[in-house]
Amino acid sequence: MSKGVGVDLEDVCIRFGDFVAVREANVNIKGGEFFSFLGPSGCGKTTILRAVSGFLEPSEGRVLIGGKDMAGFGPNKRPTALIFQNLALFPLMKVWENITFSLEVQGVGKAARRKRADELLEMIALTGQGDKLPSELSGGQKQRVAIARALCAEPDVLLLDEPLSALDLKLRQHMRTELREIQKRVGITFIYITHDQGEALTMSDNVAVMRAGIVDQIADGHTIYNDPATPFVASFVGENNVFRGKIKSINGDHAIIDTNRSGDLVAKIATTAKGSLGVGDEAMMFLRPEACKIASDTSAAQNRLTAKVLHEEFEGQIYNVFLEGAQSKEIKMSLVNVGQERQSSKSDELTLEYNPDQAIVLPAGELASE
Amino acid sequence: MNISNAFRNYFEKNGVGLGTFLLVVVLFWVVVLIILPQLSMLDFSFRHHLPPPEMGGPKDVYTLEHYEYLVLGAPGADTSYNVVDLGVFGRTLMAAVFVTVLNLVICYPIAYYLAQSKGSGGTTRILVLLLIIPYWINEILRAFAFRIIFGDSGLINETLIVMGLIDNPIDFIRANVALYAGLGYAYILLMIFPIYNVIESLDRNQIEAARDMGASWARIHWRVVIPYAKPGISSGCTMVFMLTAGALAAPQILGGPSSLWFTQIIYQWFNQGGNWPRGAAFAIVLLVTCVIIVLSMMRLFKVKMGDIGK
Numbered sequence: 001m002s003k004g005v006g007v008d009l010e011d012v013c014i015r016f017g018d019f020v021a022v023r024e025a026n027v028n029i030k031g032g033e034f035f036s037f038l039g040p041s042g043c044g045k046t047t048i049l050r051a052v053s054g055f056l057e058p059s060e061g062r063v064l065i066g067g068k069d070m071a072g073f074g075p076n077k078r079p080t081a082l083i084f085q086n087l088a089l090f091p092l093m094k095v096w097e098n099i100t101f102s103l104e105v106q107g108v109g110k111a112a113r114r115k116r117a118d119e120l121l122e123m124i125a126l127t128g129q130g131d132k133l134p135s136e137l138s139g140g141q142k143q144r145v146a147i148a149r150a151l152c153a154e155p156d157v158l159l160l161d162e163p164l165s166a167l168d169l170k171l172r173q174h175m176r177t178e179l180r181e182i183q184k185r186v187g188i189t190f191i192y193i194t195h196d197q198g199e200a201l202t203m204s205d206n207v208a209v210m211r212a213g214i215v216d217q218i219a220d221g222h223t224i225y226n227d228p229a230t231p232f233v234a235s236f237v238g239e240n241n242v243f244r245g246k247i248k249s250i251n252g253d254h255a256i257i258d259t260n261r262s263g264d265l266v267a268k269i270a271t272t273a274k275g276s277l278g279v280g281d282e283a284m285m286f287l288r289p290e291a292c293k294i295a296s297d298t299s300a301a302q303n304r305l306t307a308k309v310l311h312e313e314f315e316g317q318i319y320n321v322f323l324e325g326a327q328s329k330e331i332k333m334s335l336v337n338v339g340q341e342r343q344s345s346k347s348d349e350l351t352l353e354y355n356p357d358q359a360i361v362l363p364a365g366e367l368a369s370e
Numbered sequence: 371m372n373i374s375n376a377f378r379n380y381f382e383k384n385g386v387g388l389g390t391f392l393l394v395v396v397l398f399w400v401v402v403l404i405i406l407p408q409l410s411m412l413d414f415s416f417r418h419h420l421p422p423p424e425m426g427g428p429k430d431v432y433t434l435e436h437y438e439y440l441v442l443g444a445p446g447a448d449t450s451y452n453v454v455d456l457g458v459f460g461r462t463l464m465a466a467v468f469v470t471v472l473n474l475v476i477c478y479p480i481a482y483y484l485a486q487s488k489g490s491g492g493t494t495r496i497l498v499l500l501l502i503i504p505y506w507i508n509e510i511l512r513a514f515a516f517r518i519i520f521g522d523s524g525l526i527n528e529t530l531i532v533m534g535l536i537d538n539p540i541d542f543i544r545a546n547v548a549l550y551a552g553l554g555y556a557y558i559l560l561m562i563f564p565i566y567n568v569i570e571s572l573d574r575n576q577i578e579a580a581r582d583m584g585a586s587w588a589r590i591h592w593r594v595v596i597p598y599a600k601p602g603i604s605s606g607c608t609m610v611f612m613l614t615a616g617a618l619a620a621p622q623i624l625g626g627p628s629s630l631w632f633t634q635i636i637y638q639w640f641n642q643g644g645n646w647p648r649g650a651a652f653a654i655v656l657l658v659t660c661v662i663i664v665l666s667m668m669r670l671f672k673v674k675m676g677d678i679g680k
Contacts, residue, residue: 053582076584088575092597101593102583153583 004032004189005066005079005156007052012061014047021047023213025061029191029206034183036192036200038224039210040236040368045193046161048210052191053159054078065157081155083163087146089134095145096121096130102153120148123182140171147182157189164199176202197237201225209233211366217272227360229272234286234360236368241292241331243285244364247277255361256302257285261327266302267359282364287354289320289334295353303356307331309348323350415651436651455635455652462632463659465546466615469553473610474603476554477561481602482595484562485569501559513552513623520548520624544626552624557613561606568602569595601677608664615660632656 007029014022022044029035037045050056051063054075063070070078081102089098096117097104103113114130121127124144126137134142143163150158160179164172180203183190194200200207201221208218209232217229228234235242245259255269255277267285269277277283295304307323310330314320314337321333333352381389416432424430440459443452480501487494504512519525520542527539542548572595580590596603621631636656639649668675 055578055582075578075582076586080582082579082582084575084579086573086575088573088579090576090580090594093593101580101585104593105584105586105589149583 004030004187006031006033006064007035007157007189007191008062008064008067009048009052010062010064012048012051012058012063014044014051014056015059020213022051022058025215027208027215027218029189031066031189032187033205034180034190034192034203036194036204036207037210038194038197038200038207038237040195042212043210044213045195045210049082049159049161049191049193052157053080053082079156080159081150081153081157082159083146083150083161085161085163085165087142087163089142089146089149091134093134094130095126095132095134095137098134098145099130099149099152101149116152120152124148139167140175143167143175144178147179151182151186155188157191158183160190160192162194162196165194165196172199179203201237209237211236211368226358227271228286228362229270231284231286231362231365231367234284234362239289239332240286241289242367243287243329245283245285247279247281247283247361249279250277254356255283257283257361259285261329262305262325264302265305265359266356267361268357270360270362273362277361277363283361284364285359285361287359289332290318290336291354291358292331292333292352293335293354295351297353298351301353303354303359305331305352307350307352309346309350311346323352411650412654414647415654417647419645419647436648437655439648440652440655455632458630458635459632459656459659461629462615462656463663465550465553465631466611466660467663469550469614470607470611472550472554473558473561474607477558477606478565478599478603481562481565481599482569482591485566485572486574501562505559509556510619510623512556513620516548516552516555516624517543520551543624544628546626546629549621549624549626549629552620553614553617556617556620557610560609560613564602564605564609565599566602568599572598600671600673604668604671604673604677607667611664612660615656 007027009025009027012022012025013020025048027048037048039045047056051058052065052070054070054073054077057071065079075082090101093101096114099117099120100108100113103116108116117130118127121130124147126141126144126148129137129141134145137145146163164175164179167175176199179190183203192200192203201224204221206218206220207224209216209224211230211232217224217233219227219229224233224237228237231242234240243257243259243262243265245257245265248256248258248264250256250269253268253274254266256264256266259265265285267287298304298306305325307325307329310322310324312319312321317337319335319337321335323331323333325331331352383389384392415436416434418429418431418433418435420427420429440452440455443449443455480497484494484497507515517524521527522539522541524542526542527536530536531539576594576598577590580594585593616633617631618633618637621629621634625631625634632652633656636649636652639645639652643649
């Protein structure tokens with residue numbers, strides 16, 4: 001991974017009038033990395049992308065590409081290429097002209113452009129389709145043409161603004177793998193914007209989770225999922241059962257929380273909360289549905305809950321069991337489908353059990369709204 | 371789908387009452403107000419100029435006399451061609467082309483600006499109002515206003531003299547500056563709005579994508595915006611060209627003493643000359659020539675008829 005060029009955001013603030021779209025973003029993206037900005041719509045992730053590509057200047061702070069301050073450089077002067085959400089292929093140009101538009105701009109002759117187009121068409125498995133118009137291609141093919149067009153200029157950084165959101169599920173999953181492979185092959189830095197956590201987790205080396213203009217956490221996918229830094233990250237990425245309460249005691253890496261409705265429960269303290277979380281603090285415990293299992297031992301313990309089955313959903317690879325704990329606390333449990341008979345009927349009393357290392361406790365904070 | 375099916379669908383969609391109304395109104399418009407008058411003009415143009423009692427009599431036969439007159443002039447004239455009328459004809463068409471191109475050059479940036487700044491409120495709306503309100507004034511009055519502006523003691527000459535740039539007033543009327551300005555202004559909206567309409571639907575991301583790939587503004591327009599706006603441009607150019615070539619009031623009022631517009635000659639044959647068949651023949655020649663020019667331009671720039679309606 002030597003080819004890639006790093007991108008750094010230093011204290012970047014972006015304001016539109018009184019509205020702060022991005023506040024004090026500090027992000028270091030290493031060269032050759034597949035980096036994602038993940039967040040709900042309106043969290044400022046597209047604004048950051050536009051600041052990197054040069055379509056807008058940050059109100060404060062600096063954007064550096066390859067260590068060089070990009071202030072004053074327009075989008076046509078930066079070593080970046082942008083793939084738009086709607087791809088923005090030129091409808092009246094043939095596919096090969098679309099792909100090599102950046103070379104046309106540089107004044108490269110037609111024969112050389114055509115040759116380069118054919119190479120790129122081969123790379124995206126569209127050999128011989130250069131003379132078609134974009135409207136004659138399928139969604140996935142257009143997608144690949146947009147990628148080839150962006151790569152044609154040999155940018156140092158490729159910026160992707162939710163380019164897969166318009167595709168259907170199967171194609172989207174296929175394109176994820178393909179994008180990842182292309183990135184590994186060309187070795188340049190990819191910055192990917194998405195609200196789809198699946199895309200972010202499967203493809204990225206590192207993910208920045210954003211909430212209302214603030215970068216909440218920057219880490220690799222595993223850390224984001226297993227060791228979230230804020231309640232927002234914990235509730236936005238994947239699903240979580242949330243238990244509110246107060247810290248009762250702390251014992252090394254673990255804490256006992258006196259939850260409002262479910263009694264005392266034990267959980268691991270999130271890495272970012274270590275040292276700052278004290279006895280008596282308002283806290284939240286996050287327990288993933290797939291971390292729950294049905295206990296064979298029904299005696300009370302600090303990692304057990306009793307709950308009544310409300311209903312069950314079969315999703316294919318998993319069963320989702322919706323339960324009601326003490327004082328009508330809703331709990332969701334996911335059981336992997338390994339061919340077992342699942343016939344818990346309504347009102348069955350179950351005892352749930354979890355590994356305390358798989359439950360996370362964080363200081364109370366804002367959750368992602370559904 | 372065959373025709374009876376199409377009719378059934380049409381009536382099912384619109385209902386019998388509304389369907390019949392639309393059909394009758396459109397047919398009346400097309401047949402009675404457009405096709406029949408043109409056919410009668412065509413018929414007129416092939417007849418001799420006869421006093422009313424002889425119409426329908428033995429002398430009332432078809433002839434090419436008036437078309438011959440336009441090309442060859444009066445029998446026994448000094449020149450072998452009708453230099454005067456053909457000259458005016460040619461000049462009129464050249465001037466119409468010139469006015470059309472001038473209009474396009476002026477209107478394209480305005481239309482682009484309006485289309486791209488849509489939704490950004492105040493200034494755009496004021497600009498559109500400023501464009502439209504002058505058209506509440508009668509065309510003849512507007513032409514006279516131009517005469518006043520460009521006159522010897524008009525606004526422009528006075529300003530230039532006060533600023534000390536010239537000593538004697540420039541004769542804008544004789545130089546046809548006033549005429550071109552008036553004609554150019556007369557149909558400016560017909561150029562702006564079709565182009566505006568098309569550019570408004572252009573995805574802004576395409577412009578940004580081109581910019582991202584390093585394209586200059588000139589190249590973005592040349593390769594992305596103009597090809598996309600072509601149907602609007604050709605629609606606007608067609609209307610402006612047709613109307614300019616067929617304009618009568620503006621040349622009458624703003625034209626210099628030495629310049630004659632071909633429509634004025636047609637007008638003279640109909641009114642002062644009282645020779646309707648000759649006027650009809652001249653009008654048909656103008657119409658057919660203009661249509662041919664428009665169609666060949668569309669061919670040259672690869673615009674399809676269906677695109678114009680977009």
